[in-house]
Amino acid sequence: MPTTSPKFILGISAYYHDSAAALLKDGQIIAAAQEERFTRKKHDASFPKAAIQFCLDRAGIRLDSVDHVVFYDKPLLKFERLLETYLANAPRGLRSFVTAMPVWLKEKLYLKTVLKKEFAAFLEKDAPKIKILFSEHHQSHAASAFYPSPYSKAAVLCLDGVGEWATTSAWLGDGAKLTPLWQINFPHSLGLLYSAFTYYTGFKVNSGEYKVMGLAPYGEPKYVREILDHLIDLKEDGTFELDMSYFDYATGLKMINEKFCRLFGGPARKSDAPVTQKEMDLARSIQFVTEEIVLRLATTLQKETNTDSLCLAGGVALNCVANGRLLREGPFKHIWIQPAAGDAGGALGAALVGWHTYLGNPRLVSDAQQDSMHGGYLGPDFTNNEIKNKLNQLGAVYEELDAHQIPTAVAKILEKENVVGWFQGRMEFGPRALGARSILGDARSARMQSTMNLKIKYRESFRPFAPAVLEERVSEYFNYNGESPYMLMVSSVKEAIRTPMSPEQKKLFGIDKLHVPRSSIPAVTHVDYSARIQTVSARTNPRFHSLLKEFDRATGCPVLVNTSFNVRGEPIVCTPEDAYRCFMRTEMDFLVVENFILEKTRQPTHANDDLWKKEFELD
Numbered sequence: 001m002p003t004t005s006p007k008f009i010l011g012i013s014a015y016y017h018d019s020a021a022a023l024l025k026d027g028q029i030i031a032a033a034q035e036e037r038f039t040r041k042k043h044d045a046s047f048p049k050a051a052i053q054f055c056l057d058r059a060g061i062r063l064d065s066v067d068h069v070v071f072y073d074k075p076l077l078k079f080e081r082l083l084e085t086y087l088a089n090a091p092r093g094l095r096s097f098v099t100a101m102p103v104w105l106k107e108k109l110y111l112k113t114v115l116k117k118e119f120a121a122f123l124e125k126d127a128p129k130i131k132i133l134f135s136e137h138h139q140s141h142a143a144s145a146f147y148p149s150p151y152s153k154a155a156v157l158c159l160d161g162v163g164e165w166a167t168t169s170a171w172l173g174d175g176a177k178l179t180p181l182w183q184i185n186f187p188h189s190l191g192l193l194y195s196a197f198t199y200y201t202g203f204k205v206n207s208g209e210y211k212v213m214g215l216a217p218y219g220e221p222k223y224v225r226e227i228l229d230h231l232i233d234l235k236e237d238g239t240f241e242l243d244m245s246y247f248d249y250a251t252g253l254k255m256i257n258e259k260f261c262r263l264f265g266g267p268a269r270k271s272d273a274p275v276t277q278k279e280m281d282l283a284r285s286i287q288f289v290t291e292e293i294v295l296r297l298a299t300t301l302q303k304e305t306n307t308d309s310l311c312l313a314g315g316v317a318l319n320c321v322a323n324g325r326l327l328r329e330g331p332f333k334h335i336w337i338q339p340a341a342g343d344a345g346g347a348l349g350a351a352l353v354g355w356h357t358y359l360g361n362p363r364l365v366s367d368a369q370q371d372s373m374h375g376g377y378l379g380p381d382f383t384n385n386e387i388k389n390k391l392n393q394l395g396a397v398y399e400e401l402d403a404h405q406i407p408t409a410v411a412k413i414l415e416k417e418n419v420v421g422w423f424q425g426r427m428e429f430g431p432r433a434l435g436a437r438s439i440l441g442d443a444r445s446a447r448m449q450s451t452m453n454l455k456i457k458y459r460e461s462f463r464p465f466a467p468a469v470l471e472e473r474v475s476e477y478f479n480y481n482g483e484s485p486y487m488l489m490v491s492s493v494k495e496a497i498r499t500p501m502s503p504e505q506k507k508l509f510g511i512d513k514l515h516v517p518r519s520s521i522p523a524v525t526h527v528d529y530s531a532r533i534q535t536v537s538a539r540t541n542p543r544f545h546s547l548l549k550e551f552d553r554a555t556g557c558p559v560l561v562n563t564s565f566n567v568r569g570e571p572i573v574c575t576p577e578d579a580y581r582c583f584m585r586t587e588m589d590f591l592v593v594e595n596f597i598l599e600k601t602r603q604p605t606h607a608n609d610d611l612w613k614k615e616f617e618l619d
Contacts, residue, residue, distance in 0.1 A: 007359075008065055010055065011351025013072040013140075013343050015111075017043045017206055019084075020344035021051035022378075022429075024057055024067075026306060027355045027363075029148065032378040032429040033057040037574040039608040043206060047118045047349070054380055057177075063122040066239040069130055070354035072346035073137035075111045077164035081186060084290050085250055093522055111297045135353040137163025137346065138183065138314075142340075142544060144349030145313035146173035147356060148372045149336040153363045157297060159189035160342070170301050173311065176356045176363040181304065187250040188242050190293055191316050195234065196247060197286040200277040202269030213321055214568050216287040217528035218510050223264065227289050230263055234289075238296030245269045275462070277510045291322045295330055300487075302331035313349070317341040317488075318431065320532050324490035339376045339486035340430035348429075374541025376434050376486055379427030381577040382576055387593050392577045398596045401465030406544065410592055411550035414560065418589035420457055423579045424543050428572070433489045433564035435468060435536060435544035437572045437579075439588065441561035443467055448523035448561055455587040459568040462511060464532070467524035468562035470548050471535040477521065477559055478521035478533055487534040487562075491521045523561045534562060 009024045012220050014035075022032035026077040031054065036042055038050030056063060069213045104506050112132055119130045135143070139156040156171035156178070167189035168180040194212070234240045244250060246260040248559045269279055298310060313325070317340050327335050338345050355361050384400075391398055402407060414420055422438045433439075439456060441448040453461050466487050467477075475481045481493035497520045505516045513527040538545040552558035565573045567586060573579045578595050584593040584603065591598040 007067045007361075008059065008061060008161055009351045010052065010066045010069045011072065011203070011347040011349065011354065013346040013350065013508070014047050015045055016343060017045045018342055018344040018365060019045050019048040019051070020340070020347040020429075021048045022056050022348035022351050023055035024351045024355055025059060028379065029348065029372055029374065031055040032340070032348050033380070033427065034039075034340075034429070036571040036573075037379065037427065040571055041427055042569060042571050047115075049118070049121075052122070052512045054434065058380075061352065063119060064129065067131070068121070068133055068356070068358070069115070070133045071111070071115065072131065072135060072343070072349040072350040074134045074164055081162075081165050081433060085187070099231055105381060115287075118325075121506040124151060129542075131190070133358055134352055135350045135357075135580075136166075137165040138169040139178070139180075139353055139357075140346040140349035141341075142169065142171045142173070142178055142180075142311075142343060143336045143352040143356070144345040144350070145311035145317075145342070146171070146178055147352040148348075149173075149309075150337065150365065150371045151309040151311065151334065152363075153307060154311050154334075155301045155307045156308035156311045156313075157301055157317075158312075159190055159294070159297075159312040159316035161195060162186045162189055167191060168297065169298075170304075172305050172307070173437050176361065180355070181301075184239060187244055189245070190240070190290065191314070192247075192249055192255070192303075193242060193321075194290055194316065195247070196260070196284055199262065199281065199441040200260065202271050202273060202275070202284055204271070205255060209315070209319075211460065211463065212283045213287060214526075215275065215283040216282055216321070217284070217526055218462060218513060219277065219282070219284035219560055221285045221288045222281040223285035224288055227285060232289070234293060234296070234332055236296065236302040238293055239300075239424045240293060244521075258313065264462075275460070275511070280510050287319075287321060290316070290319060291325050294319075294322045294326055298326055298330045298332065308332060309336070310615045311336050311338070311339045313338040313345060315342045320488045321530070322488045323488055324530075327489060335351045335487065336371060338430075338487045339373060339428075339432065339434075339488065341488075342431065344430065349579045355406070355426045366375055370539075373429075376430055376432075376541065377426040377436055377538070377597070378429040379436075380424040380574060382559070384595050385575045387596060391580070391593070391598075394577065394580055396580055397602045397604070398598045400596050403543075403595055406592065407546040407550040407597060409597060410547055411554050413590050414440060414442050415554050415595075417442050417448070417454060419448075419587070421583050421588050421591040422544075423565065423573065423576065423591070423593040426543070427574055431564075432534075433562065433572055434485070434487065434534060435541050435562060437565040437574075438546075439467075439561075439563050439565050440468075441465075442555075443521040443523045443559040443561050444555065444557055446517050448521050451587075452523075452563060455568075457563065457568055458586075462514060464526040464530075465524055465561045465563050466534055467521065467533040467535050467546065468534045468544070469557045470545065470552065470557065470558040471537045472536050473552075473558045474533065476530060480533055482531045483537070485537060485540065486537045487532055490530050490532050493525050493531055497521065498525075502571055521557065521559050525558065 035048040170183040
């Protein structure tokens with residue numbers, strides 16, 4: 001009986017930020033990765049050549065075995081939006097128009113031709129057989145949220161800066177069908193509103209939004225009234241319009257203008273200037289407004305769809321504080337968020353649109369408790385032989401243990417307040433390190449938060465760290481009962497483990513709150529008693545789960561600090577060589593790469609210079 005050959009669909013996102021590739025085999029996700037991890041350029045927007053090659057290698061195929069390639073947005077629709085925006089605002093925006101048009105007329109408008117040339121380079125010949133399809137931007141987001149989710153039917157909400165026209169869109173997913181319901185169009189954008197405040201508070205747009213979210217608990221919501229009275233007309237149903245007289249992003253080269261600056265009492269903070277109470281209060285205010293909009297939109301969507309489950313994607317879905325509040329106070333019983341919620345995840349969504357929408361294949365949801373993301377571990381991994389050869393080439397000094405010995409040995413190292421680089425299994429897809437490319441520390445240590453920020457990550461002291469906790473023990477430490485495998489939900493720590501504050505400590509404001517221990521796990525307890533939780537499952541990451549169990553056995557605490565394995569401005573490490581380089585450039589104490597343990601004091605002397613600061617543009 002003849003066997004049918006498997007069908008492969010390749011999804012790609014590129015040319016804006018966070019280029020990526022994802023590969024499906026007969027509708028199953030088998031590989032996905034961002035281009036930045038291979039090129040070492042953060043948010044790399046170039047054609048994802050290395051990511052594509054990894055996906056093909058993982059499947060053991062060549063490009064000519066791929067049945068369809070699907071691009072994550074539609075450039076002609078985006079061009080239409082740009083032209084209409086410029087015409088509606090002419091002559092304002094002429095400089096921006098003149099800057100943008102040559103790139104569009106040379107490349108972006110003829111993207112199919114550009115892509116075929118790029119793919120031809122893979123085959124070292126013409127690529128006429130490559131079938132290139134296009135998905136709309138928010139359709140890609142919606143597909144990435146619904147199809148891998150554990151729900152057979154769910155409402156879907158996508159929120160980001162802008163795709164072609166949509167900035168917010170609502171969908172209903174049912175089986176293999178994904179039906180658009182409504183959308184809010186450019187220039188009215190929650191993502192761009194948040195980015196405007198990212199810019200004004202002195203951080204980098206498209207990467208500094210996390211900082212604004214982390215800064216918010218230090219401030220007071222003093223500017224909420226100004227935002228709601230001047231910048232945004234927010235309706236009861238959550239829909240909104242922005243007053244574009246305060247913004248420059250639709251027609252100019254900056255996010256905001258002088259009118260915005262006057263409203264908030266002065267120019268934007270320079271990136272190298274100290275963060276003041278004003279920035280903290282602005283962060284708290286825009287965070288409050290964002291949460292209010294998300295709650296109202298979700299309430300409206302639940303009434304319209306009468307569903308219990310919600311799926312989220314788009315850059316705004318990475319706002320885990322808003323997600324946590326939505327789960328606690330919102331109308332949905334179940335929420336699932338695509339771990340690669342930004343543009344990188346659009347590559348995966350595009351592939352899924354190809355499989356289900358273009359090709360009409362059914363969708364099988366086999367287990368209501370599990371999604372199909374494989375824990376997010378969809379990137380490259382390395383054998384112990386490959387690692388040993390690389391470590392020998394680097395002149396590294398290491399100890400090799402049996403696999404079953406690693407969790408016990410590393411737990412003992414962590415118990416002594418050492419900081420450990422942890423490199424295990426397949427690399428994560430998306431912006432969060434989930435125990436494959438992580439830096440770990442003792443959550444009980446009062447000094448761990450500042451040590452990691454200033455000596456390991458080389459970043460701002462106010463930024464919080466996330467706890468990784470045994471999935472089965474999460475409710476003992478946090479007011480949370482369920483799974484949060486992708487570090488996309490914020491909850492508060494339990495009252496029982498909180499440390500009472502003295503009257504003097506309660507009077508502290510702003511950054512002075514930072515050094516007050518707030519619980520028995522101070523390294524992962526933010527100043528408002530919140531924590532961005534990652535629950536660790538034996539099913540998806542057995543070795544990380546074993547480490548947490550051994551750490552619990554040694555200390556009575558099943559919680560570790562988990563932050564991404566990189567320095568500020570650097571993409572998360574991908575290869576053993578990346579890991580060793582990062583280890584040697586920082587004050588990390590130990591590096592664990594699969595079965596190999598490296599102690600810093602035993603390594604050959606290397607100049608711990610500041611070259612990485614020139615190599616990686618600070619975010």
